[in-house]
Structures are given as C-alpha cells and as structure tokens.
Amino acid sequence: MMRQENHGDEISDLRESQDDMESLVLDEPPSSSNGQSSPSSSSAAAPPSAVIDRQTSASQHFNSILEPPSYADAIFTSFDSSASASNGHDSPRPESDPPARSEFLKVWVSDPQKELELSNSLVPGGTSYYTYLITTRTNMPEYGGDGSEFTVRRRFKDVVTLSDRLSESYRGFFIPIRPDKSVVESQVMQIEQFVEQRRAALSKYLNKLAAHPAIRRSEELRVFLVVKGKLPLMRSVDVASRMLDGAVRLPRQLVGEAVDANEAAQPAKGGRDLMRIFRELKQSVVNDWGGVKPMVAEEDKEFLEKKEKVVELEQQLSNMSQQAELLVKAQQDMGETMGELGLAFVKLTKLETEGAMFESQTTRATDMKNVATAAVKSSRLYRELNAQTVKHLDKLHEYLGVMLAVNGAFSDRTSALLTVQTLSSDLVSLQSRIEKLEAAASKIFGGDRSRMRKIEELKETLKVSEEAKACAVKEYERIKENNRNELERLDRERHDDFMGMLKGFVLNQAGYAEKMANAWEKLAEETSGYAKDGS
Incomplete structure (x- = not known):
C-alpha cells in the first residue's frame, strides 16, 4: 500500500513538472536529405499496426508529460509520401479521383455492414455475416469508358468465388492470392478489429487484381465489380453433389468411355473425375519412379532455369523478410530505450531542481533537462523511422505473396503437362488393344463379329481421345505462353518495385x-563547457 502511494506521488510530481518540460518542443520543420523542405504529414505520425507498441507504464507516463503540440515536426516526410497517400489501397473511401493516365481501374472497400442469413441455416435465428461496399472508378472501355463509377455490396464468400473462377479461367497467370478466411483470427480478435483488417485486405487484393494487365479486363472481375445482387455460385460447389456426380459417372469411366475433348484439357475436379484423377496419379508415379522417360516432357530449358531462379528468389526473400522484421524490432527497442533514458533524466532533473541550494546544482539540472530533450527527440524520431521502414520493407512480404502466385501458375503448367502425358499413355494403350484384337480376329475365318464391333468402338474412342489430346496440348501451350509473359512482367515490375523500396528505405x-544527429549536436553545443572544464 505504501508503494502504491509513493508511486502516485511520483506521478503527481511528474505531472507538475510538465510546464518545465515545454522546452522539449521540437525545433524547425524537417527537411529531406537533399536539402529540400518537405511538407509535414499528419497521417505519417501514427506508426503502422505491424509495429506493436510495447511501452512500459513508466514510459506511458513519460509520453503523457512530454507530448508537445509540435510533435509532427519530428516527422521526416518520405520522398514518396504523396504517391503512397493516393494509391487508394488502404483508403476506406475514394476521396479523390486517381491520377490522370491512359487507363485506370481503382477499387475502394468500405462501410462493412452486418447482415443475417436465414435460408439454409442450421443455427436457430440464422447466421450473420458482413458485407462490404465495393466502389470502382475507371475509364476503361470494358467498364463503360471515362468517368464510370460503380458500387456493389459483396461478402467474403463472393471474393472466394471470384478467386476460384479466375483460377480456372486464367491458368498459367500469376493471379494474386486472395486473403485467407482467417477463421481462428475471427474468434480471437475483437470483431471490429477483424472486420477492419479484412476490409483492408480485400481492398489490397482487389486493387492487385485491377492492376494485373490480363485480369483487369476479365469478365469475371467486371461482373464482380459492376453487377449488383448475388453472384451465381459455380456448378457443384458442395462436396456431396461432387461425390454423387462422381459415383454416377464412375461406371462409364470404368468401361473406357471417352470424355469431351475440351473437358479433358481442363484440370480434374474433385469427385467428379475420380477415374481421371487415378489415371493421372498413376502417370505421375510412373514419371517419378518408373525409370522411363514420358513421351511428352518439359524441354524448355530457359523456363527450367528461370524456375530454379524463382525458387532461389523465394528463399532470399524469406531471409530478407526475417532480417527486416529484426531491424524493425531493433529500431522499436532503441526508440523505447531512448524514451526510458529521457524519463530517467526527467526524474533526476526534478530531484536536482527541488533540492537546489547552489548555482552549480541549477546548472546541472539544466544540463540534465537538455539530455532529456535530446533523448525524447531521438525516441520520437525512431518511432517515425520505424513507421517508414515498415512501409517500404513491407514490399518484401508482398513479394512472398507473389511467389505463391508464381508457384500456382507453375502448378497449372505441371498439371496441364500431366494431362497431356496421361492422354498420350491412354492413346498408346488403346492402339495396343486395337492391334491385339485385330490380330486375334484375323485368325478366325470370316472374322469375329464381337471382336470387330469392339474394335470399332475402340477406334471411335481412339479418335475422341486424339481430339482430347490435341485440346490438352493446345491448353498446355497456352499456359506455357502465359508463364513466359508473366515471368517477363515479373522481372519488369520487380525491378521498379525494388528500386522504389531501396530508394525509400535509404532516404x-x-x-x-x-x-537525430542534429538533436545530439545541439546537446553537444549546450554542454560545450564540459570540454573546457576537462581541459
């Protein structure tokens, strides 16, 4: 109890010294390293959510005392602050039109609303979900031309549907990865915080789709952004109907009935293509363990070299991302330590001031207050530096997400090649069966009608399978071309993004x-008498 009372008295004494600390008001507005002045930005004053504020209670008391009105003067405005403020990714509402250029497609996500779903619910009273207002501005002809603006309401399930459709229609493209469902986070986090986090993630995701040169012109994205009402779900989305459909088709597949040629070129879909999945799995095992080179193999050496470089790039990005997190933590700790140092000198200054009986004590108290001033300036500057560091080095985290999209596109290529390999093996097997039946039928005078009928059936199946293989080869070549174009685009954008990241980080x-050097240099001038005394 006594310790609590002493602590309260200490806080009270510190608050009384607030007037004495007004000299901690920071000086002139900051200027960039090239000597040009930069306007202060109030939005930059708040550190990002990625940097956790771990100030101790004593440091919080210190900040409550030493929070001068000119705190924003500590901000060093980044060279790209104006550009980043207008990118619209995290802005909840479109405050202004995007910068004028040949084409633009910008998306804003805002106004989350809780709604109730009554139909098909096992929960009494229905289940609740959130919808978000999607606002789009564009001058693209696919959306109606210059000055077009659309607003629709979408729920997260609609975003999942959009992502699935794009994955099917744009195989081989580096499709941005959609936000996770985050079921665990939704249960742990405060609902308001979770909804806001999802809103920001959806805004970032949709703008990435809008920036993709192919997807931005897709009918799937246009329908999502423009057409009001509920999006139609994909066929056979639930597991039960997929398994039922697969069970119905299973006997036909067992007897070797050929599938539609165009359908055969597409990837197998769960329970609907059980036999095909088994055949492709068998072909995959043969490729890996059979010791026999498949009839169709990946022979694009340039692609294989680039694929290896992508794997190495992903490893380097992962390492750089970890180092960036360590840097952010170190800068945060340094800022907090400087704040604690300032608090310690505040307390010492108060002690020296209250008990001052000689001029030397007053002088010493003044010097201690100057040290506190320099420490608090450094603490605030470290906090602002950390905010800028997170903003720029977050590009490394973004590219780790890009690597997921790249791996997905490479998987499309592998899947398409496996389909071609499987159909090629099927053709060889069919041809072999036909030849054996023909040889057996030729030994019987007048032929064997049952064998001849079976031969005709197999030849028809062979014809359809050849058409299916042609479609599969065409799909494989299309995916290869998509991979090639996307790798070229990735190289261009990575150069620009990394140059911007490095420039912002260094500046x-x-x-x-x-x-910070100016703050300590000023302190050195104020305490220059120490050097004379030492001499």
Missing part, C-alpha cells in the same frame, strides 16, 4: 539519422 534512414 528515410539518411533523413532520420540527420535529424
């Missing part, structure tokens, strides 16, 4: 280092 490190 901010230099700018904030200069501000």
